[in-house]
Amino acid sequence: xxxxxxxxxxxxxxxxxxxxxxxxxxxxxxxxxxxxxxxxxxxxxxxxxxxxxxxxxxxxxxxxxxxxxxxxxxxxxxxxxxxxxxxxxxxxxxxxxxxxxxxxxxxxxxxxxxxxxxxxxxxxxxxxxxxxxxxxxxxxxxxxxxxxxxxxxxxxxxxxxxxxxxxxxxxxxxxxxxxxxxxxxxxxxxxxxxxxxxxxxxxxxxxxxxxxxxxxxxxxxxxxxxxxxxxxxxxxxxxxxxxxxxxxxxxxxxxxxxxxxxxxxxxxxxxxxxxxxxxxxxxxxxxxxxxxxxxxxxxxxxxxxxxxxxxxxxxxxxxxxxxxxxxxxxxxxxxxxxxxxxxxxxxxxxxxxxxxxxxxxxxxxxxxxxxxxxxxxxxxxxxxxxxxxxxxxxxxxxxxxxxxxxxxxxxxxxxxxxxxxxxxxxxxxxxxxxxxxxxxxxxxxxxxxxxxxxxxxxxxxxxxxxxxxxxxxxxxxxxxxxxxxxxxxxxxxxxxxxxxxxxxxxxxxxxxxxxxxxxxxxxxxxxxxxxxxxxxxxxxxxxxxxxxxxxxxxxxxxxxxxxxxxxxxxxxxxxxxxxxxxxxxxxxxxxxxxxxxxxx
Amino acid sequence: xxxxxxxxxxxxxxxxxxxxxxxxxxxxxxxxxxxxxxxxxxxxxxxxxxxxxxxxxxxxxxxxxxxxxxxxxxxxxxxxxxxxxxxxxxxxxxxxxxxxxxxxxxxxxxxxxxxxxxxxxxxxxxxxxxxxxxxxxxxxx
Numbered sequence: 001x002x003x004x005x006x007x008x009x010x011x012x013x014x015x016x017x018x019x020x021x022x023x024x025x026x027x028x029x030x031x032x033x034x035x036x037x038x039x040x041x042x043x044x045x046x047x048x049x050x051x052x053x054x055x056x057x058x059x060x061x062x063x064x065x066x067x068x069x070x071x072x073x074x075x076x077x078x079x080x081x082x083x084x085x086x087x088x089x090x091x092x093x094x095x096x097x098x099x100x101x102x103x104x105x106x107x108x109x110x111x112x113x114x115x116x117x118x119x120x121x122x123x124x125x126x127x128x129x130x131x132x133x134x135x136x137x138x139x140x141x142x143x144x145x146x147x148x149x150x151x152x153x154x155x156x157x158x159x160x161x162x163x164x165x166x167x168x169x170x171x172x173x174x175x176x177x178x179x180x181x182x183x184x185x186x187x188x189x190x191x192x193x194x195x196x197x198x199x200x201x202x203x204x205x206x207x208x209x210x211x212x213x214x215x216x217x218x219x220x221x222x223x224x225x226x227x228x229x230x231x232x233x234x235x236x237x238x239x240x241x242x243x244x245x246x247x248x249x250x251x252x253x254x255x256x257x258x259x260x261x262x263x264x265x266x267x268x269x270x271x272x273x274x275x276x277x278x279x280x281x282x283x284x285x286x287x288x289x290x291x292x293x294x295x296x297x298x299x300x301x302x303x304x305x306x307x308x309x310x311x312x313x314x315x316x317x318x319x320x321x322x323x324x325x326x327x328x329x330x331x332x333x334x335x336x337x338x339x340x341x342x343x344x345x346x347x348x349x350x351x352x353x354x355x356x357x358x359x360x361x362x363x364x365x366x367x368x369x370x371x372x373x374x375x376x377x378x379x380x381x382x383x384x385x386x387x388x389x390x391x392x393x394x395x396x397x398x399x400x401x402x403x404x405x406x407x408x409x410x411x412x413x414x415x416x417x418x419x420x421x422x423x424x425x426x427x428x429x430x431x432x433x434x435x436x437x438x439x440x441x442x443x444x445x446x447x448x449x450x451x452x453x454x455x456x457x458x459x460x461x462x463x464x465x466x467x468x469x470x471x472x473x474x475x476x477x478x479x480x481x482x483x484x485x486x487x488x489x490x491x492x493x494x495x496x497x498x499x500x501x502x503x504x505x506x507x508x509x510x511x512x513x514x515x516x517x518x519x520x521x522x523x524x525x526x527x528x529x530x531x532x533x534x535x536x537x538x539x540x541x542x543x544x545x546x547x548x549x550x551x552x553x554x555x556x557x558x559x560x561x562x563x564x565x566x567x568x569x570x571x572x573x574x575x576x577x578x579x580x581x582x583x584x585x586x587x588x589x590x591x592x593x594x595x596x597x598x599x600x
Numbered sequence: 601x602x603x604x605x606x607x608x609x610x611x612x613x614x615x616x617x618x619x620x621x622x623x624x625x626x627x628x629x630x631x632x633x634x635x636x637x638x639x640x641x642x643x644x645x646x647x648x649x650x651x652x653x654x655x656x657x658x659x660x661x662x663x664x665x666x667x668x669x670x671x672x673x674x675x676x677x678x679x680x681x682x683x684x685x686x687x688x689x690x691x692x693x694x695x696x697x698x699x700x701x702x703x704x705x706x707x708x709x710x711x712x713x714x715x716x717x718x719x720x721x722x723x724x725x726x727x728x729x730x731x732x733x734x735x736x737x738x739x740x741x
Binding site: 020 | 617
């Protein structure tokens with residue numbers, strides 16, 4: 001099924017289309033450009049094609065392309081060709097939306113389509129073709145041409161207009177030799193696109209190598225990128241290849257390019273110019289051929305103007321072809337598809353297997369609209385009712401896809417945990433394979449995340465794809481977990497973050513503002529944990545901030561054993577699930593902490 | 601139109617706007633629903649389609665116009681120099697049938713409905729073809 005908008009000052013075309021093609025959803029009629037624009041803006045993510053009439057009997061004030069309203073001949077011409085003026089206006093903003101122009105193709109009209117360079121999206125439907133079969137075929141062609149392009153892509157692309165435009169652009173850029181710059185706010189999926197979209201389309205047989213420049217100490221960046229000879233610096237005990245050599249014949253993705261030091265910028269510029277490099281401590285030149293993709297959430301042009309980024313390197317990076325990924329709030333139409341993607345990934349990873357309510361269930365599936373799917377063995381359907389979706393669509397998503405992934409995982413964890421623990425939110429009537437993700441739960445989660453913590457600073461692996469990088473890439477450090485916040489007395493007290501770099505050992509003392517709190521009147525033998533206090537803009541947020549640190553310390557103290565934590569907190573090891581529930585509510589993630597323990 | 605006597609290209613070009621309006625307002629809609637019918641459509645379906653095409657030819661915010669009313673308006677706007685044009689002749693003839701018999705579509709199909717529907721369908725198709733012929737002549741002029 002597709003959604004089509006009819007732009008026509010008369011009703012009959014719409015009536016006819018609804019009757020002849022009931023399989024599609026028909027909107028309209030939009031009787032003027034103003035109405036058409038409003039309809040397209042309202043349904044930007046949903047409208048698959050437009051049926052546009054040519055002749056509009058509109059009042060003078062509503063006509064596009066009218067030079068002289070007092071000239072009857074000009075008014076008549078504007079009415080007779082109003083469809084073309086509407087097409088022109090539409091193409092400025094929706095360049096790739098299929099438009100079926102209800103008139104025969106002739107030279108003048110062909111030129112009208114060509115001048116917007118959108119001829120492949122414009123179809124001419126003359127009177128002579130206007131029978132049911134032709135109309136149906138024409139609509140089917142237009143819709144399939146549009147949807148077909150989407151079927152080729154992974155679901156996280158979505159169907160929103162911005163993502164469709166980006167996709168087309170990247171398909172071209174991926175094949176070229178020039179670097180690709182990915183911009184846009186944090187968490188919008190830049191690395192995902194570099195790895196899963198650009199690299200496979202680059203036509204290169206070499207590896208995809210990713211380097212996150214924000215996590216590498218400045219003095220190690222050159223060795224990481226360009227390699228080093230034995231003895232080139234203290235600790236260089238063997239010859240080593242750099243990321244450029246690792247990616248030779250493939251794609252090199254440099255994340256957070258704005259973090260490059262001046263010296264590294266100079267070296268990178270030389271490599272891009274010469275297509276060769278010398279490892280540190282060597283004079284031998286090595287040829288390298290990589291497709292370079294760089295990403296940043298910063299405005300590189302501004303950095304150039306400020307003098308902190310080399311203008312010549314900036315120009316080499318092909319800034320004219322920068323692709324900016326939109327924030328999630330600009331593609332709310334994709335939200336349901338993204339939810340399904342996240343749930344599918346969680347299911348594939350087996351992340352929630354322990355919480356599945358009965359044996360035999362092996363996979364999860366998110367469901368957001370329409371009649372429920374037929375029950376399937378082993379599949380548990382997580383139904384997001386309309387109100388839950390509304391909550392999600394209203395949220396500002398400052399952390400973009402990362403935040404969405406984390407929220408979805410929390411929502412699922414809590415839904416499943418509630419089902420087991422409190423006998424609530426259970427199966428829907430006769431469908432024991434369906435569980436509802438309650439609107440209140442979603443609301444509470446989003447409210448809890450509303451600034452007290454910044455879960456989006458932690459990159460959830462669910463958005464990273466299944467393949468692990470064989471590179472120097474490190475996880476981002478959670479901005480909300482300062483180095484000392486999880487320090488607790490005892491051997492298990494460790495920085496829960498992944499160790500960002502060997503040159504940055506974990507601090508041994510809490511920073512200013514952190515310390516052991518020993519409130520008057522409180523005593524006992526329980527765990528004392530160092531917490532960092534920072535203004536949080538509200539007592540509830542402050543409580544979450546402190547509690548989160550305490551739970552982190554407790555988790556590390558008990559080696560991730562929720563039963564032991566329950567014993568310490570509630571006096572009952574059987575309440576491990578309750579503790580885990582709270583742990584998840586606080587936005588803490590076992591995988592992140594385990595990684596931190598491993599790296600400590 | 602080569603080989604046909606009648607008005608020349610100058611008259612056609614002078615009437616270009618009127619012909620364009622005629623084709624759009626009448627030619628496009630006079631045989632629209634009926635031609636979309638499936639081959640096995642019932643008499644009731646055919647009757648409804650003809651009613652839409654001939655009695656609700658134009659339907660929009662400004663109201664409903666019958667084919668007869670659209671024709672009267674647009675035909676009056678055509679220059680008299682076009683009267684001898686064969687396409688105009690054909691249009692007049694087909695519209696005469698529609699004007700004479702179209703009112704029957706207001707009621708339910710009667711005993712002669714099948715025959716009447718055939719006649720009206722032929723006339724509507726003919727009127728549309730005549731509009732197209734006029735447009736083709738205009739383009740080639």
